[in-house]
Amino acid sequence: MENEKIVKPVKLMLPAHWDAFEELGHFKRDEKSNGSDSFAAPHNMIFEFMVMLEKFRKEANRPVSIHCTYDKEGHSPKSMHKKTACAAADGHVSGFSLLDECRILVAMGFDGVGAYPYSWASRGFHMDMRSIYGKPKVCWIEDEFKTGKYIYYTDPNEFLLKLGEVESAKEKY
Numbered sequence: 001m002e003n004e005k006i007v008k009p010v011k012l013m014l015p016a017h018w019d020a021f022e023e024l025g026h027f028k029r030d031e032k033s034n035g036s037d038s039f040a041a042p043h044n045m046i047f048e049f050m051v052m053l054e055k056f057r058k059e060a061n062r063p064v065s066i067h068c069t070y071d072k073e074g075h076s077p078k079s080m081h082k083k084t085a086c087a088a089a090d091g092h093v094s095g096f097s098l099l100d101e102c103r104i105l106v107a108m109g110f111d112g113v114g115a116y117p118y119s120w121a122s123r124g125f126h127m128d129m130r131s132i133y134g135k136p137k138v139c140w141i142e143d144e145f146k147t148g149k150y151i152y153y154t155d156p157n158e159f160l161l162k163l164g165e166v167e168s169a170k171e172k173y
Contacts, residue, residue, distance in 0.1 A: 004083070007134040012085060013045045021050060026057050031066065033091075038066035041086070045069060049087035049129050052108065056127070059104050066091040067124060076148075080112060080128040088112070088128035099160065099167050101125045106139070106156040113139045114150070115163050117170060141166060 018029045027050070029042035039045060057064045070086035080088035093101050098115055105113045105127050112135075114126030119142055131137070139159035140150040153159035
């Protein structure tokens with residue numbers, strides 16, 4: 001799974017790329033979130049994805065905490081986190097609702113957008129650029145029973161509508 005064929009030309013992050021990102025002050029190769037490395041294998045990150053991540057940070061205009069990027073353990077069997085050339089991240093934006101985070105991700109054109117309203121210590125999102133691997137766009141919401149199952153959507157607007165309903169229902173309790 002990790003070595004599926006890349007169908008679009010990409011380049012991996014080099015030390016010079018990381019130096020430039022670190023000068024911006026938003027993401028660092030040795031960054032930590034909840035005591036774990038945000039970028040466990042910084043040299044495995046795809047440069048184009050990191051540019052999109054930086055654009056997301058600018059669009060949100062708030063701190064973005066990255067929980068996980070490249071990770072061979074955990075996640076679903078076909079997870080984009082397991083790709084040797086990684087274009088995936090999980091995280092959250094301080095002070096934003098999950099719906100607002102996902103609206104930005106969808107508007108920016110991320111190919112994979114997942115919403116986790118239930119299972120993480122602080123609810124969060126998944127973002128990826130799966131088209132690099134020839135995969136179709138998809139959005140999903142974790143099920144409320146935290147069983148590791150997801151409800152998938154091919155229509156991003158339907159996804160955002162349902163996520164809004166989930167967020168509203170959670171606020172009532």
